[in-house]
Amino acid sequence: MKTLKTLSILCLSLLVMAGCAKKPNAVDAEQSADAAAGGNQAALSAEEQAAADAAELEKKKARLQELLDRIMAEDIYFDFDRSAITEQAKSLLSEVAEIMVSEKRFELVIEGHTDERGTESYNMSLGSKRAKAVQQFLADLGVGTERLTTISYGEEAPKVEGSGEEAWSKNRRAHFKVNVR
Numbered sequence: 001m002k003t004l005k006t007l008s009i010l011c012l013s014l015l016v017m018a019g020c021a022k023k024p025n026a027v028d029a030e031q032s033a034d035a036a037a038g039g040n041q042a043a044l045s046a047e048e049q050a051a052a053d054a055a056e057l058e059k060k061k062a063r064l065q066e067l068l069d070r071i072m073a074e075d076i077y078f079d080f081d082r083s084a085i086t087e088q089a090k091s092l093l094s095e096v097a098e099i100m101v102s103e104k105r106f107e108l109v110i111e112g113h114t115d116e117r118g119t120e121s122y123n124m125s126l127g128s129k130r131a132k133a134v135q136q137f138l139a140d141l142g143v144g145t146e147r148l149t150t151i152s153y154g155e156e157a158p159k160v161e162g163s164g165e166e167a168w169s170k171n172r173r174a175h176f177k178v179n180v181r
Contacts, residue, residue, distance in 0.1 A: 057105065057180065064099045064106060064178050078172040080115075083129035085137055093134065096176075097141035104147075110134045111175040112152040113159070115168035120154060127152030134174045 078084070085093070100106055112127030131150035139145045160170040 057103070060099060060103050061106065061178055061180060064096060064103075077169060078130055078174075080168070080172065081118075081126070083126065083133045085133055089134075090137065093137055094141060097138050097143050100138065100143040100147065101141070105180050107147045107149065107179040107181055108138070108143075109149045109151065109177040109179065111157075111177070112150065112154075113157060113171055113173050113175060114155050115171040116155045116158070116163065117168065118155075123154035124152050127154045130172075130174050 078086075096108075100108065110131040112129070112131030114123040114126050114130075116123075118126070128150065131152060135145065135148045135150050138148055155171070158167070158171045159173065159175075160167040
């Protein structure tokens with residue numbers, strides 16, 4: 001009888017342990033599924049955040065390009081044989097600098113251009129001086145020069161074809177391109 005009682009207790013203990021063993025496995029499976037779903041939500045949130053960051057960056061780039069287009073549209077050009085930046089240009093370049101300082105991923109290519117008068121070497125030099133004047137102005141406002149590249153096209157890439165002051169005045173300029181690194 002004592003053996004039967006011991007055997008009954010042992011069987012009951014085994015049944016209880018077997019029943020308990022299944023529940024943690026079921027709970028573990030549910031927790032694993034929940035963790036996987038949470039991981040997918042975290043990945044989705046990371047993807048959504050990356051998309052939001054990319055959209056914000058594109059918005060800033062568009063704003064910077066809009067400002068640069070305004071610079072060109074509002075005739076921020078250079079006087080004949082000069083590389084000095086006008087007051088009108090300084091105002092708009094200050095806005096450009098503000099964006100460039102706040103968004104470190106932007107780089108700016110500054111192209112210097114001249115009209116057709118003068119020798120090729122003189123115009124290349126003058127185009128370079130114009131681009132470097134803009135670069136220095138932006139650098140003075142806090143934009144790192146490592147993000148500002150200058151290039152001179154001299155008279156080689158006119159905005160307006162033709163000879164005469166009307167065409168020449170539109171070709172004495174600095175042109176800008178925005179890159180994202």
